[in-house]
Amino acid sequence: MDFSLTEEQEMLRKAARDFLATECPKKLVREMAKDERGYPLELWQKLSEVGWLGLIIPEEYGGSGASFFDLVVLLEEMGRACLPGPFFSTVVLGGVTILETGSDEQKQELLPKLAQGKLLLTLALTEPSARYSADGIQTKAVQENGSFLIQGTKLFVPDAHVSDYLICAARTKETGIPEEGVTLFLVDAKSPGINCTLLETVVGDKQCEVTFDNVKVPRQNILGKLNEGWSVLEKVLEKATVAQCAEMVGGAKQVLEMTVDYAKQRVVFGHPIGSFEAIQFNCADMLIDIDGCSFITYEAAWRLSEGLPATQEVAMAKAWASEKFRRVATISHQIHGAIGFCEDHDLPLYFKRAKTWEVNFGDANFHLDKIATMAGI
Amino acid sequence: MDFAFTPEEEAFRKEVREFVDREFPPKWREHALDFFSNAGGPYDEQWSLHRAMAKKLGAKGWLSLAWPKEYGGRNSMLLQHILAEELSYYRFPGLDPFGVGMLAPMLLKSGNEEQKKRHLPGIAKGETMWCEFLSERDAGSDLASLQTRAVEDGDYFVINGQKCWTTAAHRADWGFIIARTDPEAVPNYRGLSFFLLDMKTPGISIIPIANMAGESEFNEVFFDNVRVPKENLVGGKNRGWFVVMGVLDFERSCIPAYGIARRNLDDALEYARKTKPIASALRNRLAELIVECEITRLVHYRAIWMLDKGLIPNYEAAMTKVYGLEVNQRVTATVCQVLGHYGVLTEGSKWAPLDGQAPSRYLRSIGNTLEAGSSEVDRIVIAQRGLGLPR
Numbered sequence: 001m002d003f004s005l006t007e008e009q010e011m012l013r014k015a016a017r018d019f020l021a022t023e024c025p026k027k028l029v030r031e032m033a034k035d036e037r038g039y040p041l042e043l044w045q046k047l048s049e050v051g052w053l054g055l056i057i058p059e060e061y062g063g064s065g066a067s068f069f070d071l072v073v074l075l076e077e078m079g080r081a082c083l084p085g086p087f088f089s090t091v092v093l094g095g096v097t098i099l100e101t102g103s104d105e106q107k108q109e110l111l112p113k114l115a116q117g118k119l120l121l122t123l124a125l126t127e128p129s130a131r132y133s134a135d136g137i138q139t140k141a142v143q144e145n146g147s148f149l150i151q152g153t154k155l156f157v158p159d160a161h162v163s164d165y166l167i168c169a170a171r172t173k174e175t176g177i178p179e180e181g182v183t184l185f186l187v188d189a190k191s192p193g194i195n196c197t198l199l200e201t202v203v204g205d206k207q208c209e210v211t212f213d214n215v216k217v218p219r220q221n222i223l224g225k226l227n228e229g230w231s232v233l234e235k236v237l238e239k240a241t242v243a244q245c246a247e248m249v250g251g252a253k254q255v256l257e258m259t260v261d262y263a264k265q266r267v268v269f270g271h272p273i274g275s276f277e278a279i280q281f282n283c284a285d286m287l288i289d290i291d292g293c294s295f296i297t298y299e300a301a302w303r304l305s306e307g308l309p310a311t312q313e314v315a316m317a318k319a320w321a322s323e324k325f326r327r328v329a330t331i332s333h334q335i336h337g338a339i340g341f342c343e344d345h346d347l348p349l350y351f352k353r354a355k356t357w358e359v360n361f362g363d364a365n366f367h368l369d370k371i372a373t374m375a376g377i
Numbered sequence: 378m379d380f381a382f383t384p385e386e387e388a389f390r391k392e393v394r395e396f397v398d399r400e401f402p403p404k405w406r407e408h409a410l411d412f413f414s415n416a417g418g419p420y421d422e423q424w425s426l427h428r429a430m431a432k433k434l435g436a437k438g439w440l441s442l443a444w445p446k447e448y449g450g451r452n453s454m455l456l457q458h459i460l461a462e463e464l465s466y467y468r469f470p471g472l473d474p475f476g477v478g479m480l481a482p483m484l485l486k487s488g489n490e491e492q493k494k495r496h497l498p499g500i501a502k503g504e505t506m507w508c509e510f511l512s513e514r515d516a517g518s519d520l521a522s523l524q525t526r527a528v529e530d531g532d533y534f535v536i537n538g539q540k541c542w543t544t545a546a547h548r549a550d551w552g553f554i555i556a557r558t559d560p561e562a563v564p565n566y567r568g569l570s571f572f573l574l575d576m577k578t579p580g581i582s583i584i585p586i587a588n589m590a591g592e593s594e595f596n597e598v599f600f601d602n603v604r605v606p607k608e609n610l611v612g613g614k615n616r617g618w619f620v621v622m623g624v625l626d627f628e629r630s631c632i633p634a635y636g637i638a639r640r641n642l643d644d645a646l647e648y649a650r651k652t653k654p655i656a657s658a659l660r661n662r663l664a665e666l667i668v669e670c671e672i673t674r675l676v677h678y679r680a681i682w683m684l685d686k687g688l689i690p691n692y693e694a695a696m697t698k699v700y701g702l703e704v705n706q707r708v709t710a711t712v713c714q715v716l717g718h719y720g721v722l723t724e725g726s727k728w729a730p731l732d733g734q735a736p737s738r739y740l741r742s743i744g745n746t747l748e749a750g751s752s753e754v755d756r757i758v759i760a761q762r763g764l765g766l767p768r
Contacts, residue, residue, distance in 0.1 A: 001455065002379040003682045069378070260764050275767040277753070280760035287692075287759055288700050295675035296668070299380045306381075316668045368664035375667060377649045377660055 003295075009073045016077035019050060024081045026346050032084035033204025037162060039085025044117050053091055054115025057099070062112035068239060069305040072246040072297070079247030080254040082349050084205070086120050086159035092243045093158070093236070094121025097167050101184065101224035101232040110165075123240075124154040124168040124187075124210055125233070132237065132362045134178035134230050139212060141170035141183060146219050148172070148185065150193075150212040160196050160208035163189050168212065173227050182230040184223040191215050203352045238314045239304055241361040245297040248321040248357050252293065252328045255350045256286045259332045266337075273335070282331045289324040296320055312374055319367035325354040380675075382459075389456055393439075393463040400433060401469060402426070411468040411637070416545040417594025423470075424548055428506070430471030434460075435503030440477050443684075444485060448497055454684040458633070458677070465636030475545070476500040476507035478631030480553055483624045487612045496551070496573065509628075510540040510554035510574070510598065511621065517542075518754045520555075521566035521618065525600065527556035534558070534572060534610065536580075536603040542748070546596040547583050549576055553624070555617045562615065571617035573609040580604070590740035628749050629694040630684065634701025635674040638708045641738060642666050644731050645712040659715060666708050673701040692763030699755035702745035709739040 005013065023043055032038050047053055056071050057063020071091070078087060091114070098110055098121075113119035129136050139152025150170050160166055166187045173181030187194070193215040199207045224232050260283060263274030273279050300317040303310035329351040333340050340347040358364070382390070405426060415427040434440050443457040444450025457477070464472050472478075481500050484493050499505030516523035525538025536556055546552065552574045562568025574581075580603040585593040612620040646663060649655050655663075677697045680690035690697070712735045713720030724733035746752040760766045 001382065001678055001682050003679045005378065256764075260766065263766060272767050274760075277757065280766050281753070281756045283764055283766060284699075284756035284759035287763055288696055291676060291679075291696060292672040292700070295679065296672055298378050299671075299675060302378050302380050313671075316671055319664070320668055320672070365661065368661050368668075371664040371667050372660045375646055375664065377646060377653070377655060377663060 005073065009070060012070060013073050013077060015050070016052075016074050017080070019046075020077060020081035020083060024083050026082070026349065029082045029084055029349060036198070038159070038204075038206040044085060047087065048115065048117030051115075053087075053117055054111070055091070057095060057111045057115050061107050062115045067305045069298075069301050072242065072301040075243050075246040076250035076253075079250030079353075082251070082353060086122070086162055086206075088243065088247070089122035089159040089163065090114060090120050092240050093123035094163075094165070094167060096239050097121075097123060097184065097223065097232065097236045100235050101229075106186070106223065119165070120159065120163045121165050121167065122157055122159050122163040123236070124157045124160065124166045126154065126156045128153060128155050130156065132366065134182060134233075137169050137171055137178070137182050137230075139168065139170045141168075141172050141185060141217070143172075143219075148183075148217045148219065148222075150185065150187065150215040150217060152212050154210040154212070156199070157208045157210050159206050160189070160210045161198055161206055165189060166194075166210065167223060168217075169229055169233060170212075179230045181227050182233070183226050184229040184232060185217045186221040186223050187212075187215060187217050191217070201356065203349075203356045205356065237361060238300075238310060241314050241318045242297060242300045242304060242310075244357055244360050245293070245317045245321040246301065248325040248354070249290065249294050249297050251350050251353055251357075252286075252290050252321075252325045255328050255332045255347070256283070256290055258347065259283060259286065259335050262336055279335055282335060286328045286331055289328055293317070293321045293324050312371065315367040315370045315374075318362060319364045319371065322358040322364040322367070326358055329354040386455060386459060390459050390463060393460055394467075396433075396437070397463065397467045397469045400430065401467070411465065411470070415470045416548055417588075417592030427470040428503075430469065431473060431503030431506070433503070434471045435501055438501075440472070440503050441481070441497070441501040443482065444497070444501075448485065448493065449501060454681050455678075458681045461631065461633040462636040465633040466640045468640065471503065473500070473503075473506050474628075474631055475509050475549070475553075476505060476551075479509065479624050479627045480507050482627045483553075483620060484611070486623055487620050489611075491608060492573065492611060499550075505551055506545065506549045508543050508546045508549035508552045508576075509624075510543055510546075510552050511624075512542045513539060514541045514597075518751055520621070521564070521569065523555065523557060523569070525554070525556045526560070527558050527570055527572065527605070529558070529607075529614075530604075532607050533604045534570070534607065536572070536574075536600045536605060538600050540598045540600075542586070542595045543598050544595045544748075546576075546598050547585055547593075552576055553611075555621050558617075559615050566618040568615055569617040569621070570614050571611045571620040572605045573611060574603070574605055578603050578605070588741070588744060590737045590744075592737075592741065623689070625750060626689055626691055626694045629698035629755070630677070630680045630690055632698055632701065632749060633677075634697070634705055635670060635677055638666075638673060638701065638705035639670045641705065641708045641712055642670055644735070645708070645715040648730060649715050655715065659711075662711055663715070666704070666711060669704045669707065673697075673704050676700055692759045695750070695755040695758035696763075698749055699746075699752050699759070702742075703752060706742040706745050709735070709742040713739045 051064050054063030055066045059065045141148040141150045166189055168185045168187045171181055172183040175181050193213040195211045197209045201207050263279050264272050266273050297317045300310050300313035303313055415423045439460050441450040443454045445452055513523050527534040527536045554572050554574050555569050557568055558570040559568030580601040582599045584597045586595055587593045680693045680697045683690045716730055719730050722729035723736050726733055
């Protein structure tokens with residue numbers, strides 16, 4: 001067992017923290033919440049230059065060939081910094097899916113561009129039912145003259161408004177078993193029949209409603225095998241879920257640091273509030289929550305990195321991070337008092353992300369249900 | 378990071394399981410003993426079994442796994458932890474937390490060569506059982522205010538006073554005790570010294586205290602002119618506080634909370650599987666506890682990993698203890714809830730599921746957040762030493 005990061009991972013963590021401190025100040029985070037694109041183009045180019053867009057892409061496809069665990073280290077820092085933009089959708093949802101199931105030709109075509117910052121991707125998975133299980137996929141794709149016509153509505157699709165391609169999960173066959181008959185299509189976002197609308201969200205992140213009205217997709221744009229997309233999505237979702245947990249762990253760590261700093265300097269009744277037991281107990285609970293979330297997330301990430309089965313650990317990580325990041329942020333508000341309740345304080349940025357990330361890829365109840373099922377109860 | 382065990386570690390765990398399977402007398406298996414019920418159980422036979430198993434563990438070389446090789450150990454806190462985890466999961470007797478978990482690592486850190494030579498072999502062989510004299514009636518969380526006195530008299534220190542909540546004092550061969558050697562010292566913790574005490578020394582009287590779970594594992598102990606030879610002073614006169622701080626770090630990191638809690642939880646899960654359907658709120662609760670047990674396991678291995686790297690887990694040890702035992706408290710409560718109405722039936726009742734153990738484990742768990750430092754003390758350690766919040 002080893003609970004430390006490698007030297008390279010420590011360097012990556014430090015480089016990311018330094019980079020984001022300069023390139024992603026909270027002023028930018030606030031501006032981007034109101035900006036329609038949602039990120040500055042220069043920042044995206046810089047992310048490409050430092051090699052992080054291609055971090056987990058193998059060298060043969062123009063990336064750095066780093067491990068999934070390395071990506072988790074980086075995402076933790078991005079969560080800490082509240083980095084706006086399509087990194088998660090492009091690198092995790094798009095990149096991981098193509099790495100999992102793309103043909104060599106598709107990888108050659110897409111991954112180098114992705115690493116260079118010239119290609120944005122996202123995954124169009126959830127629908128108005130907002131379910132992450134296979135039965136949530138009701139969008140249909142029917143064959144016609146060697147192509148497929150996609151019809152349906154996708155909801156909560158991140159960054160679809162800027163993506164070059166949408167990876168759309170659609171039902172190509174009805175067998176009565178939800179896990180069967182799902183196919184992944186690489187859809188050019190400019191295809192006729194696609195209509196993308198930005199949703200108004202708590203964080204001001206860019207989630208979209210995407211309607212597909214008989215959108216024509218050539219057969220060669222299928223990712224993986226016809227009707228066998230769900231097993232790929234399961235793998236992608238496991239990684240995406242852990243990636244989301246990593247951002248949450250980073251956010252929670254930042255919140256605790258802000259809280260401890262504040263508790264040391266805020267004086268009432270002649271003492272810093274951090275010397276009071278009521279505050280110390282709360283801060284101790286925050287650290288217990290954060291260490292717990294960190295280790296269960298790292299364990300899941302390590303298993304995925306090593307190619308080991310991780311279904312249970314992934315569910316545990318998200319069940320925990322979903323509840324605990326919210327709890328950490330809530331306690332932090334209580335300790336900060338009224339000043340933290342102000343819109344221009346940094347704390348609300350985290351509180352809102354805790355709410356948003358809680359529901360992404362399934363909330364605590366969704367994952368607890370999985371855990372209970374795996375335990376045979 | 379690496380969450381895998383080496384093949385050697387995996388093989389060791391398997392060996393422990395096989396040992397447990399082979400050595401557990403069938404008669405006792407169903408009673409699912411563990412250390413505390415051995416110490417506090419009404420039957421001398423239980424304690425005899427504990428001692429017999431300790432000797433078997435000692436003969437395997439398993440009571441000194443964490444020690445340096447020159448003291449006959451394997452230099453692996455991880456192996457010792459795997460042993461403790463497995464034995465606690467199977468509620469197997471024989472592992473003395475006071476000798477193996479606390480005193481031995483403390484002696485290796487702060488004892489002199491004489492003391493190591495004299496006391497380590499008995500622990501390693503499973504022959505000497507220890508108890509811990511820290512708390513008093515009026516000095517628990519505020520340990521430094523303790524009043525038991527030790528006064529120098531020639532080659533001896535003479536101890537007078539009383540200690541309380543001393544687990545297994547009525548069974549142990551030796552004890553370690555902290556007493557006041559300088560009543561004028563400011564701050565008060567600078568006037569304390571740490572001694573090793575032969576329980577056969579004249580002047581010690583022991584009164585058992587029954588806890589609310591009906592067990593008498595702990596005691597009130599009176600010291601009336603108890604003479605301790607100076608060679609039994611550890612860490613120097615008036616330096617006892619620093620020894621005790623180390624002991625507490627070892628204590629907090631040696632309680633195998635995962636094994637205890639996960640076994641309790643597994644009992645409930647097995648019962649729930651047989652009695653489906655269970656209420657969805659309870660199903661959710663059990664799933665949460667599965668996560669909590671896994672986090673207990675990971676937080677503990679972090680502390681163990683630190684020890685093997687030569688680091689002293691401090692807030693990490695406190696977190697291991699406070700989180701793990703609070704989880705066990707939640708688990709035991711939930712076990713009873715899964716049993717529903719049957720969760721009030723105790724041992725001996727013909728209708729009692731799980732051998733009637735669930736209610737006593739639930740009642741016993743109330744002590745979990747008090748012993749070895751209350752949860753409040755642990756949280757203060759985490760806040761002040763882990764996060765640097767001011768005193």
